[in-house]
Amino acid sequence: MCGIVGYVGRRPARELLLAGLAKLEYRGYDSAGISLIAGERIEAVRAVGNLSALHAKLGAVGGGVVALAEQPATTGIGHTRWATHGRVSEENAHPHYDTEDRVHVVVNGIVENYVTLKQRLADAGSDFTSETDAEVIAHLIASHHDGDLPDAVRAAFAELEGHFAFVAMSVQEPDTLVGARRECPLVVGRGEGEQFIASAVPAFLAETRAVQHLENGEIVVLRPAGTTITTAAGEPVERGVERVDWDEDTAEKGGYETFMLKEIHEQADTVAETIADRVARGAGVDLDEPGALDEALLAEVKRIVVVACGTSYHAGLIGRYAIEEWARLPVEMEIASEYRYRKPVVSEGDLVIGISQSGETADTLAAMRKAREQGARVLAITNVMGSQITREADGVLFTRAGLEIGVAATKTFVCQVAAIYLLGVRLAELRGTLPAERIAELVAELKRLPHCIEETIATVGERVAEVAEQHWRDEFFLYLGRHVGLPVALEGALKLKEISYVATDAYAAGEMKHGPIALLDDRTPVVCVATDSPVLEKMVSNMQEVRARGAHVIAVTTAANAEIESQVEVAIPIPSVDWMLQPILAVIPLQLLAYEVAKRRGLNVDQPRNLAKTVTVE
Numbered sequence: 246m247c248g249i250v251g252y253v254g255r256r257p258a259r260e261l262l263l264a265g266l267a268k269l270e271y272r273g274y275d276s277a278g279i280s281l282i283a284g285e286r287i288e289a290v291r292a293v294g295n296l297s298a299l300h301a302k303l304g305a306v307g308g309g310v311v312a313l314a315e316q317p318a319t320t321g322i323g324h325t326r327w328a329t330h331g332r333v334s335e336e337n338a339h340p341h342y343d344t345e346d347r348v349h350v351v352v353n354g355i356v357e358n359y360v361t362l363k364q365r366l367a368d369a370g371s372d373f374t375s376e377t378d379a380e381v382i383a384h385l386i387a388s389h390h391d392g393d394l395p396d397a398v399r400a401a402f403a404e405l406e407g408h409f410a411f412v413a414m415s416v417q418e419p420d421t422l423v424g425a426r427r428e429c430p431l432v433v434g435r436g437e438g439e440q441f442i443a444s445a446v447p448a449f450l451a452e453t454r455a456v457q458h459l460e461n462g463e464i465v466v467l468r469p470a471g472t473t474i475t476t477a478a479g480e481p482v483e484r485g486v487e488r489v490d491w492d493e494d495t496a497e498k499g500g501y502e503t504f505m506l507k508e509i510h511e512q513a514d515t516v517a518e519t520i521a522d523r524v525a526r527g528a529g530v531d532l533d534e535p536g537a538l539d540e541a542l543l544a545e546v547k548r549i550v551v552v553a554c555g556t557s558y559h560a561g562l563i564g565r566y567a568i569e570e571w572a573r574l575p576v577e578m579e580i581a582s583e584y585r586y587r588k589p590v591v592s593e594g595d596l597v598i599g600i601s602q603s604g605e606t607a608d609t610l611a612a613m614r615k616a617r618e619q620g621a622r623v624l625a626i627t628n629v630m631g632s633q634i635t636r637e638a639d640g641v642l643f644t645r646a647g648l649e650i651g652v653a654a655t656k657t658f659v660c661q662v663a664a665i666y667l668l669g670v671r672l673a674e675l676r677g678t679l680p681a682e683r684i685a686e687l688v689a690e691l692k693r694l695p696h697c698i699e700e701t702i703a704t705v706g707e708r709v710a711e712v713a714e715q716h717w718r719d720e721f722f723l724y725l726g727r728h729v730g731l732p733v734a735l736e737g738a739l740k741l742k743e744i745s746y747v748a749t750d751a752y753a754a755g756e757m758k759h760g761p762i763a764l765l766d767d768r769t770p771v772v773c774v775a776t777d778s779p780v781l782e783k784m785v786s787n788m789q790e791v792r793a794r795g796a797h798v799i800a801v802t803t804a805a806n807a808e809i810e811s812q813v814e815v816a817i818p819i820p821s822v823d824w825m826l827q828p829i830l831a832v833i834p835l836q837l838l839a840y841e842v843a844k845r846r847g848l849n850v851d852q853p854r855n856l857a858k859t860v861t862v863e
């Protein structure tokens with residue numbers, strides 16, 4: 246998730262772009278760059294590192310467009326990067342440009358068919374200088390460009406597949422910017438004789454509060470005098486200008502009251518980006534990407550051991566159910582801080598998977614090192630390119646959640662689960678443990694997840710608020726789940742602990758009668774993950790056991806389930822997807838419940854007491 250910004254007007258663009266990027270740095274900060282046009286000259290300056298590195302680079306540039314004091318550039322684009330395709334390097338930083346250096350672009354998102362397009366353009370003479378998918382857009386637009394940038398962008402847009410938004414400019418039309426979006430956000434800031442465009446409103450809020458939203462699949466042409474929005478086919482679209490009254494703090498949170506709530510609402514986009522090009526080619530899963538584990542190795546795996554902490558451990562637990570079910574491989578789950586001090590037996594054919602969103606968690610790193618020293622192959626699943634974990638593994642599978650600021654992990658969790666589902670399906674393909682139709686079915690269901698996540702977030706709010714209103718004063722919550730619902734219950738319980746400081750316990754529902762049921766009385770809220778699964782009936786009878794002790798039963802169900810609805814205090818239905826994929830949806834009402842309880846308790850959900858986002862000590 247990168248940040249893009251553009252300006253066209255009468256004022257010097259350079260400082261406006263840098264100020265905009267500073268407001269977007271929460272989206273990514275491993276490299277940054279700007280391009281400016283002055284007269285017939287266009288120039289890009291890029292630097293690895295956060296914005297201060299770019300400032301230093303710009304300061305060091307003696308001549309050229311960027312330093313043109315006498316005729317400052319009044320058109321430009323800028324970018325701050327969160328690497329997904331290609332290492333963190335200056336060549337891979339944006340803006341990207343075509344071989345003749347005529348068209349410059351900044352891109353956020355994933356181009357799924359970039360390999361095919363790149364090959365075609367390279368055969369036609371384009372000279373690629375980066376490892377990114379994004380650069381293909383500059384060459385593609387240039388290949389269609391005959392002096393009319395909007396037309397060239399429209400032609401290129403029609404050929405591109407994926408989740409992305411971009412802004413392009415050409416030295417032949419110095420007063421024009423063209424932006425286009427497919428799924429990824431892009432907004433326009435309207436000014437008098439000047440126009441802004443960016444991934445998010447905060448980038449230009451200090452300059453204008455007049456905002457025009459671009460709908461999915463639309464293209465916008467910006468010139469100093471105004472903007473023209475069209476469909477991808479070129480039909481004009483009337484779009485009103487709204488006034489945004491956010492204060493700076495809210496702006497930074499994208500209009501949400503907290504980073505956690507913003508990040509919960511980003512889960513559909515980030516899961517879409519995490520699976521995007523990995524399910525784009527044909528009916529299977531393709532994990533063959535830079536830094537990935539060699540597929541020949543994956544095919545030889547005999548046993549998997551997952552090491553992780555906290556929420557990442559819960560993501561691994563869900564992975565265990567999926568990989569055992571689909572790839573028929575034994576999977577062992579290990580709490581990293583325990584594993585590192587045990588004498589684990591590592592055998593030939595073992596693959597140790599370290600899951601860590603930050604990639605810096607000391608216990609997980611040490612557990613991976615221990616396994617590697619004993620000859621295991623190690624795969625890292627992480628969200629941060631260049632993090633320590635990427636240097637401790639034989640291969641990396643990146644989630645693409647973008648920067649997560651809220652201490653309580655939400656979007657990184659669902660992206661970890663999506664990544665481990667991808668791995669599970671790929672292992673099943675490589676081992677031939679699932680028929681092709683079942684693989685195709687699972688891939689089709691994975692592609693439905695972003696939409697189902699959006700639907701879940703849009704529909705569960707009321708029931709969740711009802712439960713929170715009823716129970717926010719309670720000092721103990723019990724969470725129950727069975728089979729792949731158990732890790733969801735564990736994650737829900739952890740979220741409530743973390744941000745509302747309420748005591749919780751999470752149990753395999755079948756274990757209740759072996760002790761924990763003694764905890765229950767007519768005040769206890771019991772949150773049950775009762776989504777469709779091979780053991781749903783067992784789960785329903787466990788819920789009856791709980792109800793019989795007078796407890797308040799709240800159940801997350803798959804779609805409206807009348808049988809369960811009639812037996813519980815509150816049922817929270819979520820959309821129906823393949824039963825093994827339900828956890829990605831079922832966790833969302835539990836994230837929101839923890840959030841609503843913490844809010845009613847007046848707590849700081851983004852920085853809960855005693856916790857750090859990244860635990861680099863043991």
Ligand code: AGP
Binds near residue numbers: 606652655
């Ligand atoms: C989750 O909300 C917590 N922030 C914490 O449990 C976290 O999952 C754990 O510290 C692991 O972090 P990692 O994924 O960065 O390794």
